[in-house]
Amino acid sequence: MNLLGFESCYSHSSVSTEEDFLIRKILMTHDPDGCQLDSRLLLRAIKNIIHCANPISKADSDPENEATSICDAEAIGLQDSLEYTIIKISHEVLSRCFEEGDIHTKTMFLFDMLGKFKWDAKLILVLAGFFTHYGVFQLIVQLQSHDPLAALVALLRQVPCSLSGFRAQFKAFTLLVKTIVEVTEVIIEFESLPLQQELLEFKTISVVKSKIYMASYWILRSSLACFSMIKGLRTTKQDQVKSNFTTTGVWTMFSLVYRLSALCSDLKAQMETCHQQIGTRLYEKLLNLFKQTDIDNQENLQMLIPFVDNFPLKDCLSNEKHSISELKNKVVIFLVSKPELLPIEKIFLLVQQTYDHPHQEKIGGSYVIIWVPISSSHAWSRTDYISFHFLSNSLPFWSLKQPWFLNSAVVNFIKQEWNFKEEAMMVVLDTNGMITNSNAIDMIWIWGAKAFPFSILREKELWELESWTLKLIINGIDPLLTKLIDEGKNLCIYGSDNMDWVRTFSAKIKEMKNTGLQLEVIYAGWRNPSEKLRKFLDIIEQEKLSTCLTFTKIFFFWHRLESMKSSVTRQENASGFDGILKEILGLLEDNNNADGWMLIGTGSLPGLVKLQGKKATECIDLFPVWAEKVGTLGLVGAIKSALEPPLSISPCNHYDILAYDEGLKKGTVFCSVCNRPMEKFVLYKCEASEQ
Template structure:
């Protein structure tokens, strides 16, 4: 074993190498170590002396070089590879310097002449081999310096560069080999020219490799410096108010104030950047794959069409990423907003993306940053539109807090259903008789077909229970959370609609008093928007409820969204959300528990207890009584057989406040989620 797992560095390795450079005459500048360095270097003096003796011993034989190399490495096993190289070179330098000092002064000093004669007794003159030695020494020193520099960079900035440990091992081996070869040359021993040339070639290759590595590293460091400087520019421009919008737009869009912004749908509306100096401007940040996010794009386009008529906002699209000119032309051709010419697209996309991801939670999806007279008043107004619709306009600072304060207490179940489908939120004359039921997840029965049948049976039980109340309008839908569940929804939809048809028009005509409809919800963009809204609502209300002051409709909404997130985060768990859109009556619970309660209600109905069931006043209240008997708490969380759970927030959009456990109310640890298309 030639390297210990507990190998250590020498803090003064750099100082040692500077002294070695002076000794080997490869540095024209004399280096004088300070007191602390002298003390530390003194501690390794015996080791250097030992290496010096090992290097100079047995120089009369070229055989056994590999064994000597291994002995040297063994004696240095407790040091890191950079320290091994520095110490070995230091040991060699003492011999090298001694010989060449004598060689240099022997013509002037009689003692030196005699000493040189004694050292060369029985040996040939070094002759032209001195040039070979000097060449090897220069190359070895170059390698050592580059390794030390790379090691320092790697220790201080681990992410900057990655060097394979075998590079250090190989360099150490061949440097020691070259040192031993130089010792033979200095002592005047016969060394095959082929061997010398091969070692020179090997050392030269290693030297070139580390020079290349160092240049690569320095280039990367320079790029990182530029990125850091650009990042600091973004911090400055977004961190304070400016005299006008141009002060923000110029560095953000990387263009001058006379740059023209194009409006694809009407070239007559083209404007210059300086025309946006005052008023309100919206920057749409997104990836070039913006059309993938259909729901978000449709919201932005709807907003643009509304505001274009009154000129309240100018919308500019700023894509982040890489794209060719042809694709870009296609993308902007049908968008109702301003855009830059392709050659003027922002060049600091890496930095902007990094800043947006860290500060605003950007995750490729479109965001709407609002500027108002030189100030960023909201970094993602699209989330406001998703949550509040037209109530979010006009955008103001601290808009979310204001909206929750002004409208939170009057929020209804309908607020959760917005954007899912008009059939869920359309106001009927008899609004008290409207019910909406959403279900999702998996029961993970023996087969997918069994799951499909289970959900269809659940829907049938709900229809039968709802039939006890006159003129009920019950609308339901399955919400998927992944591709597998999208396929499941297609089958469930067919099964449920068949059940509705049979129960309404069959012989028994069970559905006499209830109008049941399975709503065809877009299982991709619309459902994704639903999940996004649920999480945003939960996060915002969790922040507002920091001191446990929420009550009424807002508290009900918080408990419900927490319940939805809880059940959707648990594997092998189906869930049900049911409520009356025009009230704050809503229940979220596990589908299995919900099914048991429906069975109990239907048994009571079949047993002649319809009046008792109706006495609760509504289907929701009847369900809640049965659910509470089975362990559902008033805050919509199952109390029996449950436990605290970990919730992973998608993205990183929450920059203030925190996230608390649904069950124990303790602050939860924030973790990242990397999710593929599945």
């Protein structure tokens, strides 16, 4: 239900006749113009002022307050700046305190003045105005005893030298302020969920809104009492501190506390009912939404994303705010994780495979990655806030602006229906808002932006185009290696956690290269690299044994193989990719052996030679046997001819369909069944229907 629609057909069934008359008068002043105000952030600023300025009690420390800045508070649609609006309201309210007249009339004047604002904005602007005034007052009080400038300003403003005689007033004031903030927080909570309110029963909304109208009246009236108290401190003489007038003011504030406390209890009880209704109905609606096809993704996204204001998303790099409507006609990828996201190496790889990927220029703007951090506990901790704010200002993706406001029903939906188990995952929604891949993170590790539109069908299509080549294994991990592969160079990738084996292997390779054999040799370490690997890299570099991948790129190399294993295994017809899966598993398993391993290939040609331990060194020892065949069969073919003679004499009629690559023109492809050179044909495929 539209909120303005409710207010125009307001029902008085839940309030008394007197309250009904007052509410109708208040609603006559209410004419919002659509401007948006970050009420939560301003309330946080108010809490910080209370925490620093209150001479009697301190507000509890809030981890969100500590980890965020109020500098981001913004108002959209205001004719004047937010600062000017707050100061203007403060002066208007303060001037009313110096005028004659009853407090009810002054309160209704505030409603008239604030008519164009939403309910939460009315309250937060008056409170911001008061606490700006009160903060300056307390600053002067605290500094005047030892700062000459503050003492002179205190004299001009008639600020008392000491507040020790006003303990009763400040006790009542502190309690009233605490209650005002508590009630305002509940109202902001309700007003910040306009879409979810559509899931509530009309009777529930009627009761809650009626109480919000009454609470708004008493908050503004209480704010006037607070303004008047500060004004009174400046005009009350020391001998008047315990006068009947002052005592009456104290009891007035206590009576306001009593009334607001009752309203607060009622509102909280009603809000609990609201959360229960929203939670149940939202979960059911989400289940149904993802079972039907819509014309766009807007409704699905609005149900998932916490709609605190019109701009619930932000660009992490530019810090620009974005609306859900900007995601229309785009593929949306939800990167769901814990607030700390991923280990730093995986974050680098994710950025490299998306934002920095060469293919990104061709499809940039066609999809958006939105980071959705979910805390491991029900409430966000200080560590969660700090992790989120650091990463959300560093990543090249979008993120939820305030992920801690995710509805519990949405969190449960992500955990149960999307199977989120605290491991980072990437759920893909197409332009219609339908899920096309429940977890695309592996295919993004492997192919990056080339995997667009990141659907399960696209993942299968990519595997059908792949064969076991160096290009598949490396794929942009290291620009130099990629260049060598594109140029059709011979490469040997090897690894071991046995330095003696590394030295022996490197010495034999150097002897072989001294004969004129063109071969680039790269050390790739081992799976799950540790600090021991850093020492190995230092030794290999110092002794000039071979070229090495960096520690981070070695992590990428093995993580990529793990992702390939997961991705292939997940395919519906995995048997069609048994050859690639066998090679991936073999390479991962060889890593667990005590001896080293080597992988030799030429450019983008399929058919790599993989050997481990003694077999690798024996292959090099046989170099005089197969060296003479390198010119005709190529490096891989020559080695295979020596180690793996043809299995049969008659043709086996096996065929492989390979994606076109420049290196295939001059290379020789060997049959994976009989190990003999294969005859080359050309196949054309129309891709007009592909995106």
